[in-house]
Amino acid sequence: MPWNPSDRLLTAKPEVRTGMVAIRLEEPRDAAEIRDLLEACFPGYGEADLVDALRSDGDVVLSLSAEDEGVVVGYIAFSRLRVEGEDGSAQAVALAPLAVYTEYQQQGIATRLVREGHACLAAMGETLSLVLGEPNYYSRFGYSHRRAAYFESEYQSPYLMALSFGAAPWEGRLVYPQAFAALDDAALQADDRV
Numbered sequence: 071m072p073w074n075p076s077d078r079l080l081t082a083k084p085e086v087r088t089g090m091v092a093i094r095l096e097e098p099r100d101a102a103e104i105r106d107l108l109e110a111c112f113p114g115y116g117e118a119d120l121v122d123a124l125r126s127d128g129d130v131v132l133s134l135s136a137e138d139e140g141v142v143v144g145y146i147a148f149s150r151l152r153v154e155g156e157d158g159s160a161q162a163v164a165l166a167p168l169a170v171y172t173e174y175q176q177q178g179i180a181t182r183l184v185r186e187g188h189a190c191l192a193a194m195g196e197t198l199s200l201v202l203g204e205p206n207y208y209s210r211f212g213y214s215h216r217r218a219a220y221f222e223s224e225y226q227s228p229y230l231m232a233l234s235f236g237a238a239p240w241e242g243r244l245v246y247p248q249a250f251a252a253l254d255d256a257a258l259q260a261d262d263r264v
């Protein structure tokens with residue numbers, strides 16, 4: 071019988087749901103649970119498909135799972151983004167997606183995923199992260215539109231924000247991984263989901 075994480079979450083006792091959640095690197099065995107999580111947290115299948123495509127394209131730079139009692143309850147991915155400028159191309163990362171099961175929200179799990187992610191990225195020598203998201207949320211981690219405002223991108227808007235951990239470009243054309251193109255199409259179709 072297929073395992074359904076939603077059943078597991080709904081039947082978990084409160085003390086289990088608020089128990090010790092570990093943040094760790096994504097492991098291959100997490101893939102199905104991450105897909106379930108992303109399908110539960112976002113409308114449509116776009117984000118789940120995005121992660122599958124980023125993985126198969128080899129574009130994931132860093133991905134972390136939040137695990138409680140052997141179940142993935144939160145997830146963050148950073149994928150390879152290029153900044154193409156007049157003097158050549160620089161590497162950066164795109165934060166997407168970030169998700170935590172409703173039952174586990176408001177406990178700081180996403181905050182831990184983001185902060186652990188940034189610490190790992192800095193240790194890996196990455197210097198620039200971009201995110202397209204809610205300014206009121208991502209500003210708490212240091213992301214700002216001001217840092218992203220001069221980049222050329224089809225996503226350019228007040229929701230495009232950046233955070234640098236070191237020397238990084240301020241200008242140039244953002245080239246997202248190929249998988250993001252499909253995400254845009256999926257977002258348009260999300261309303262058709264039954």
Ligand SMILES: CC(C)(COP(=O)(O)OP(=O)(O)OC[C@H]1O[C@@H](n2cnc3c(N)ncnc32)[C@H](O)[C@@H]1OP(=O)(O)O)[C@@H](O)C(=O)NCCC(=O)NCCS
Pocket residue numbers: 111112167168169170171174175176177178179180181182202203204206207
């Ligand atoms: C956004 C999300 C990852 C936050 O997870 P979480 O573990 O509850 O986050 P934390 O506990 O670390 O932080 C909670 C805080 O984030 C705030 N927050 C959550 N979603 C927000 C949003 N869309 N806009 C602004 N603030 C938001 C909460 O109000 C709370 O604020 P407080 O600390 O002032 O009380 C989770 O709500 C989620 O998975 N949502 C659905 C998927 C999604 O929208 N992902 C983000 C894509 S950009």
